[in-house]
Amino acid sequence: MTPALEIGGTHVGAAQVAFPGAEVSARTRLPLGPRDRAPEVLGAVVRCAAGLEAPDGAVWGVAVPGPFDYEKGVALFAGVGKFDDLYGVDVRAVLLDGVWPRPADLVFLNDAHAFTLGEWRAGATRGHRRCVGITLGTGIGSAFLADGELCREGPGVPPDGRIDLVTVAGRPLEDTVSRRALLARYGDPDADVRDLAVRARAGERRARLVLDEAFVALGGVLAPRLREFGASALVVGGAMSASWDLVGPALRTGLGATGVLLLRSALGEDAGLVGAAAYAAGRS
Known part of the structure; x- marks a missing residue:
């Protein structure tokens, strides 16, 4: 144990x-x-x-x-x-x-590294030699794995493996995709991301547009990097992944015809714990 x-x-x-x-x-x-x-x-x-x-x-x-x-x-x-x-x-x-x-x-x-390692060991990306994981919460976390090893450099890998360091139109990615960015775009100071999801499901066009634009943009940023890295799967976790019915389709649109399997976390809150334990077991 x-x-x-x-x-x-x-x-x-x-x-x-x-x-x-x-x-x-x-x-x-x-x-x-x-x-x-x-x-x-x-x-x-x-x-x-x-x-x-x-x-x-x-x-x-x-x-x-x-x-x-x-x-x-x-x-x-x-x-x-x-x-x-x-x-x-x-x-x-x-x-x-x-x-x-x-x-x-x-x-x-790092918690995003633990999440991705956990999903590779026992979750959605088990059996994939090269995969990428992202966590969507207050900001964006990421990890690039090759045969279970974290990659911090190489083809398709952003600086230190951090997708949040990538820019979109000259601005940090988290100015487009993050809790702060979504709420600023929506323009209601009393709303939270959960509120946007509820309103989008209820048919509010503005809320749906804000979410769609952000996650289509994220898919567009990820697509060329996934191809260059040779990833066969992308697994998504974090608080925002709870709204997978909204996040998933927009991400797929942004990813386009990459051939990469888009997956939601299979382990949920256990993913980070499994990944941290696996990392410790490998270091002991």
């Missing part, structure tokens, strides 16, 4: 994962408030991890969004709208001191 922890924008989750079948058990989960300060966030992370009752001396996998020093386990959040109070905190040291039985070590990886 390999213990895994995932720190997200709204919650922290933990589980034990058994390989080779990637069976997930003993899940624990705690909410994180949007305005929580460092003591509240770290307290929730430690309580969630400690509640797992992991084996003594285990190597943990920890999925966490960036900016983050994944080798050292130090938070570098600044100007990203969440977790800024954690800047400079040694998360590895906090967990080593706070979790009992004490872990032998903790290995950290």
Whole structure:
């Protein structure tokens, strides 16, 4: 059994994962408030991890969004709208001191990387030698995998494997596709992305247009990179993928005739935990 922890924008989750079948058990989960300060966030992370009752001396996998020093386990959040109070905190040291039985070590990886690795090990892209995963939430996360290895460079791979660093018409991609971009385009300060989805399904043309334009544009950005990378599948996760009836068709339109299989996450919230555990198992 390999213990895994995932720190997200709204919650922290933990589980034990058994390989080779990637069976997930003993899940624990705690909410994180949007305005929580460092003591509240770290307290929730430690309580969630400690509640797992992991084996003594285990190597943990920890999925966490960036900016983050994944080798050292130090938070570098600044100007990203969440977790800024954690800047400079040694998360590895906090967990080593706070979790009992004490872990032998903790290995950290990006949450989008964990999602994509989890889907490759036991989810939608299992059996695909080359695949790409994207997460749609506050922003866009991505990972390019070749035989289960993360690719940070090479044909079709954006800088450091990050599709959010690509530009559209000279502007960052997240100015077109992100929670912030969608709501700015829609123009209702009291709406959320969930509201846009509800209104689009109810027939509101404006809401549907905003969503269609964003995800068709995303498909258009991804299409040439998927071809160059030689991907046979693209898997999509994150909060916005819950509106797959709206996101999927627009993405397919943008992707065009790439021949790439477009898939929704098969593991859901377990994908990041499976990927983090697989990463830890490979490093232990």
